[in-house]
Amino acid sequence: MHTLIELYDERPMENVLSTEMFRPEETVFICPTRIAVDRELRAKLKEYFRHRGVDAKLTFLGTSLLDAEKVADCLRRAVAQHPDCAVDISGGTDAALFAAGMVCSEQDLPAFTFSRRQSKFFEIRNAPFARDLPCSIHLDVESCFLMAGGALREGRVDNAILKDYFDVIDPFFDIYLKHRRGWTQAVSYLQRASQAQQGETGECALSAEADVRMKGEHGSVLDAPEALLQDLAAIGMIRDLDVRGGRVRFAFRDAQIRKWLRDVGSVLEIKVYKDCVETGVFDDVVTSAIVDWAGEQQQNGVSNEIDVMATHGVLPVFISCKTCDVRTEALNELAVLRDRFGGLTARAAIVTAESGGAAMRKRASELDIDVIDLHDIQDGALKERLASLAWARDAR
Template sequence: MNTLIELYDERAIENILAPDMFRPRRIVYLCPGEIAQDRTRQETLAAFFRRRGWEPELIFVETSLFKADRILRQLFTIGETYPDCAIDITGGSDAALFAAGMFAAKKGVPAFTYSRKKNRFYDISGATFADELPCGLAYSIEDFFLMAGGTLLPGRVDNQILSQYLSDFDPFFDCFLQFRRDWPNIISYIQRISPSEYGQTPPLSVVGGYTVKGERGSRNTANEEALRELARIGFIQDLEIVPGQQVSFRFRDLNTRAWLRDVGSALELYAYKACVDSAIFHDVISSAVVRWDEVLGHGSVSNEIDVMAARGVIPLFLSCKACDIKTEALNELAILRDRFGGKGAKAAIVTTEVCNAAARHRAAQLGIAVIDLEELKTGQIVHRLKVIMKAE
C-alpha cells in the first residue's frame, strides 16, 4: 500500500491514527469543502506528521457529506489514479462509509477499520496487513492538542519539577482533608501575609498579623492547628505563633509557596500523583493550558485542564473541583474532551464534596466519570482511574 484513502472526520485522531500506523507514501483525504480550502488545517496535519518523523504527500479532495453516489465516483477516480491504494473506513460520514463499502466491493480495494474498544485494526476486505493488528502507537498530551489544531502553553505548574515532590502530595492532601471546611480561609490568610511585588522573586520568610483582613470586610484569624500541620509535613519551617499578635514562618521553597497560595493545588497535585501512581499512563501533566487556535493576543481562546494524562492513543481529561460540581464545569470538560480527544477520549471530574444525584446524572449523560469525597477519603482514586481507562 503506497496510497491510503482517508474519509475526513471532525475528530482529529480519526484522520491521524491509520496513516501514522501504516505510514503510506501518500494520503488522500476525502473532505468537506471548508477543509479542502483551509490551508492552515492542512498544514496542521502535515506539521503533525513531520513531528512524528515522516512526510507523506497529502492530497485533499473536496466531496459531499451526504451524496454517496458522488463520493463513489470520486473514489473510482482516485482508485484509477492510484491503483495501489487501500481505504480506511473508521471515520467519515454515513454516506462516505456507504460509498467506501461499495468501492471496496466493486474494485477489490483493501479496506480496514480500527476498533477503539479493542485498540486493534481489523481487515474488512482484502486488507490482510491490518488483520487484528494491535495499535502500538502512543501520543503525548502535546500531540493530542497539536493534531486538533491546538497549542500546549505553559500552565501554573512547572511539570519538570513535580517528580521531586511526589512524596509530599499525599501528606498535603491529607492536611487539606483535615481542614477542608476552613481551607479557603487558611489559604486566604497565607495569601494576605505573604504579598509580593510584581516581577520580583517573592520572599520565603513571612511575618504577619495574627488576624488580617478577610473577604468583604471580614476578619481572618490564623488557624494555628492548620499552620502547625503544614509545618509538620514540611511545607513551612521555623513557625512561630504569638497568639493574638503575630505569626511568622518560612516557606520551604518557591514551589510550596505557590501551592500554599492556591486553594485548588492540594487536590490537583493529589490527582496528578494518582495518575503517576496508577502506572498506566506514559504522559501526565498538571495545569495543561491549551490555545484553541493560532491567533495570538485578544482573539485567541484558551482553556486549562487541571490534570491530563495519556495512555497509548487515549487521553484522559481531569477536572478538579474543591467545591460542588456545577453543570457549567461538566459541559466545559465534555467540550474539551471531544475537541481535543475524540470519540475514544476519557473524562473525569474529581470533587472534594459529596456529588449530588443531579450532577451525577448530568455527568453520566455526558460520559464523564465522577470521583467524589467518599472515594477520595478511602483512597480509591487510583483504582477508579484504572477502571475509567479500562486498565483494571
C-alpha cells in the same frame, strides 16, 4: 500499500491513526471542499505528523461528503492515480462510507477499519496487514490537541519539576483532608500574609508575616490557621514558624510550595497528577494543561485549562478537580473539551473533595462523566478509580 485513502472525519483521531500506524508513502484525504482549500488546517495536520515523527505526504481531494455519487467519483479518480492503495473506512459520513463500500467492491480494493473501543485495526476485505492488529501507537497529551488543530500551552505548573515534590504531596494532601472545612479561609490568610513580599530581584520572597487576626474581604475576619501551619511545618513545607506577640512569621520552603499554599485547588490537582503517574497505566500525564483551541496563541483566542490530562495508548482522559461543590457549568465545559479533543471513546472525570449531590451526579451521568468523590478519596480508592479511566467508554 503505497497510498492510503482516508475518508475525512470531523473527529480528528480518525484522520491520523492509520497514517502513523502503516506509514504509507502518501495519504489521500477525500474531504469537504472547504477542507481541501483550507491551507491553515492542512498545515496543522502536517505539524501534527512532524510532532509524531511521521514523514507524511498529504493530498486533499475536495468533494461533498453528503453526496455518495460525488464521493464515489472522487474515490475512482484517486484510485486511478494511485492503484496500489488501501481505503480506511474508520471515519467519514454515512454517504462517504456507502460510496467507499461500493467502490471497494467494484474495484476489489483493500479496505480496513479501526475500533477505538478495542484499540484494534480490522480487515474488511483484501487487507491482511490490518487483520486483528492491535494499535501500537502511544499518544502524548500534546498530540491530542495538535491533531485537532489546537496547541498545548504552558500552564500554572512546571510539570518537569513535579517528581521532585512527590515525597511531600501525599503528606500535604493528608493535611488538606484534615483541615478541609477551613481550607479556603486558611489559604486566604496565607495569601494576605505573603501578598506584599517581594525580593530584590523582583521575585516573590519566601518569608511571610502577619497579625494573628486580620481583616479579610467584605468586612470578614481572618484568623491565623495555627494548627494547619504547625502541620505544614512538620512536613517541611514551611520553616521558621513563630507565633507570638500577636504576630505570625514563617518562610515557605521554596517558590513552588508558596504557589501551592496560596492556591485553593492546587493540592487536589497535584495529588491527582501524582496518583495518575503512579498507577503506571498512563503513557503521559500533564497537570494545568492549557489548550489553545486555534493553536495560534492569539491574544483574544479561545483557551481552556484542564486540571489533569492523561493518555493511555490512543485514549485521552480529561480530569477536572474541584475542592468545592461541582457546578453544572464545570461539567458542561469538561464534556465539551472531551468531545472536541478526545472523541467518542475518550474519558472524562470530575474529582471532588465533596460528597456530590444527586443533581450533579445525574447531570454527570447524562454527559458520561465519571464522578470520583470524597468517599472514594477517604476510602483510599482514588488511585484505583483513576486507573479505571484508562479504558475506552463505549462509543455513543
